[in-house]
Amino acid sequence: MSTIRGARERARIEVTAAIKDEARKQLAAEGAAKLSLRAVARELGMVSSALYRYFPSRDDLLTALIVDAYDAVGDVAEAARGKSDDPAATAHTARWTAVTCAVRGWALAHPHEYALIYGSPVPGYTAPQDTVGPASRVGQVLIALVRDAHRADGLAVPPLAAELRPEAARMAADLAPDLPPAVVASLVSAWAQLFGLISFELFGQFNRVVEAREQLFRHAVHELGRSVGLLDGRTPARPGATGA
């Protein structure tokens, strides 16, 4: 009996995966707004009403795709933090570059899933609570990376406008109490700016403007790394530098 239930569950998992795979194909063809259970069923040789046993509504399927996409890019970012281009474990800028380039690489390889999570919100769809954990993973990787750098080499703490000080303190308390508030504020900015670079490339704003996109990206994220205080070999010798 347990084997029967096991077999049934296995089948269910397989069909669920097939539905999501087909849905991802449709995402590419028609976009998230037009994702339809019927079309997925048709392509799978099923009838639409059968899908409702797997996903109670179109929005639930969409949520599953969103969670999967956040997890996929989160996996890629975490893996890239583990192995950097540079063998020296202390080369934190190399890791910063590795993580940001890995995120860009995933986005270029999965443009429609990227658009699903970092593009315009799907009209009429409101993300349930299930998505907030996965959505934070790339940010967590960046925080962890900067934290490592802070502990090992210190950071060149960036300047912080007076009007931003309370918010920086609040964000730091929320996100990384062990980091200087100015670093956390710059990191949140850098996080948004990083995805700005990727989105412009992916969404066509760089058409007829930028050709060597990887070079521009690497240059920009290198500067972003500096903006959050990463030192890339230089010893601080600047007033704001913090020790390990």
Next chain:
Amino acid sequence: MSTIRGARERARIEVTAAIKDEARKQLAAEGAAKLSLRAVARELGMVSSALYRYFPSRDDLLTALIVDAYDAVGDVAEAARGKSDDPAATAHTARWTAVTCAVRGWALAHPHEYALIYGSPVPGYTAPQDTVGPASRVGQVLIALVRDAHRADGLAVPPLAAELRPEAARMAADLAPDLPPAVVASLVSAWAQLFGLISFELFGQFNRVVEAREQLFRHAVHELGRSVGLLDGRTPARPGATGA
């Protein structure tokens, strides 16, 4: 007879405007992917086939909305460049802040039109040539602003990675031959990063993360201004500075 033609043309312009206004409302409710001529006609008390006298297809209506949106944000940016917060005409960072804040303000006031032009591309729609001019206007404003600063006070030319040098030269030749290539490359990056900040705020990535969004934005764009070489009062005294 000329008055008749005038009246007809006036009526045509008014109906065209009414169609676009209603289409913009639908953009907000359903998103660009689901924009439908039929729904627009229904809401206007017309029949769908009548709309085809004004827009030969759904995509043509979409194109008109896209061009209008680019022109609207372009207008706002150009106006903000004219009048800055700071009375001193040479306060180029103040103008930089004014322009970027104006763009953000327009985006917050018109989130769906913003999503139409800076969000995920509409599936199945390819932008015709008509959009490329209007699409470049904000970028042109930023270039003009930096050019003014360059002529008046000089710029602190940012560092330029060797691998980016050819592309920077190419972009400079295309976009602003009178500016140092390193400045042009940084400006293109800053342009993308600026919209990254706005998109994250608008598309919900800052939910539960950033509260004082205007303060964070102002801080970030101030740093972006520095990254392209704006001096904000400081005299350069740095090796890369260029005179007027």
Next chain:
DNA sequence: GTCTATACCCCGATAGAC
């Protein structure tokens, strides 16, 4: 868990009368 059938909607686009 899959099927058929159904209720009740939506769309783009065109033809031809007025």
Next chain:
DNA sequence: GTCTATCGGGGTATAGAC
């Protein structure tokens, strides 16, 4: 330039048989 009518699609979701 607006209308009716039409072609030929599309969709979500449920009921009920098997």
